[in-house]
Amino acid sequence: ILNVEQSPQSLHVQEGDSTNFTCSFPSSNFYALHWYRWETAKSPEALFVMTLNGDEKKKGRISATLNTKEGYSYLYIKGSQPEDSATYLCAFFNGNQFYFGTGTSLTVIP
Amino acid sequence: NAGVTQTPKFQVLKTGQSMTLQCAQDMNHEYMSWYRQDPGMGLRLIHYSVGAGITDQGEVPNGYNVSRSTTEDFPLRLLSAAPSQTSVYFCASSYPGGGEAFFGQGTRLTVV
Numbered sequence: 001i002l003n004v005e006q007s008p009q010s011l012h013v014q015e016g017d018s019t020n021f022t023c024s025f026p027s028s029n030f031y032a033l034h035w036y037r038w039e040t041a042k043s044p045e046a047l048f049v050m051t052l053n054g055d056e057k058k059k060g061r062i063s064a065t066l067n068t069k070e071g072y073s074y075l076y077i078k079g080s081q082p083e084d085s086a087t088y089l090c091a092f093f094n095g096n097q098f099y100f101g102t103g104t105s106l107t108v109i110p
Numbered sequence: 111n112a113g114v115t116q117t118p119k120f121q122v123l124k125t126g127q128s129m130t131l132q133c134a135q136d137m138n139h140e141y142m143s144w145y146r147q148d149p150g151m152g153l154r155l156i157h158y159s160v161g162a163g164i165t166d167q168g169e170v171p172n173g174y175n176v177s178r179s180t181t182e183d184f185p186l187r188l189l190s191a192a193p194s195q196t197s198v199y200f201c202a203s204s205y206p207g208g209g210e211a212f213f214g215q216g217t218r219l220t221v222v
């Protein structure tokens with residue numbers, strides 16, 4: 001079993017705060033690292049697919065970085081809004097299977 | 111564009127019953143997979159397929175069967191339901207090589 005760990009498990013921030021989460025994964029057999037946003041009663045939706053060491057991706061106020069050599073990725077949200085409230089999942093792909101972390105649950109307080 | 115269609119949305123089974131969860135995608139994705147989601151456990155891979163006629167086991171395959179006779183369909187069969195299989199199940203599809211996964215809407219299964 002391969003471990004993908006996310007921290008923190010949950011986070012409450014005020015509207016307008018910036019925040020970041022961490023995803024740790026094995027540094028061997030790396031093919032891709034995904035970030036997904038998962039809203040309550042919906043299905044996960046992809047935010048980023050990252051494949052190269054040093055990758056930086058951005059979508060609006062959300063960005064992510066990747067370090068495959070040390071096995072971690074950061075997701076940043078700038079100026080959090082209530083609509084950012086969701087669970088953020090990362091997934092490690094080793095060429096055959098996806099391994100998901102347990103997610104970081106973000107609540108943005110208006 | 112339908113994407114990934116998963117049925118049913120809810121199901122209650124009695125212990126020992128069998129059933130099939132249906133999953134179909136219209137994006138011509140070769141890679142399809144089934145996950146279960148349990149509190150505090152995240153998404154765990156049950157079975158996956160890299161193309162028609164090819165399936166393989168994931169992290170938690172016991173009690174489940176799959177087949178992939180076409181690119182579009184990837185049904186998950188529960189052979190003899192047990193209370194431990196109470197969970198939310200998600201089907202997903204993607205292009206091979208670790209492309210973005212598209213998820214179905216989920217099936218909430220309760221085994222009593």
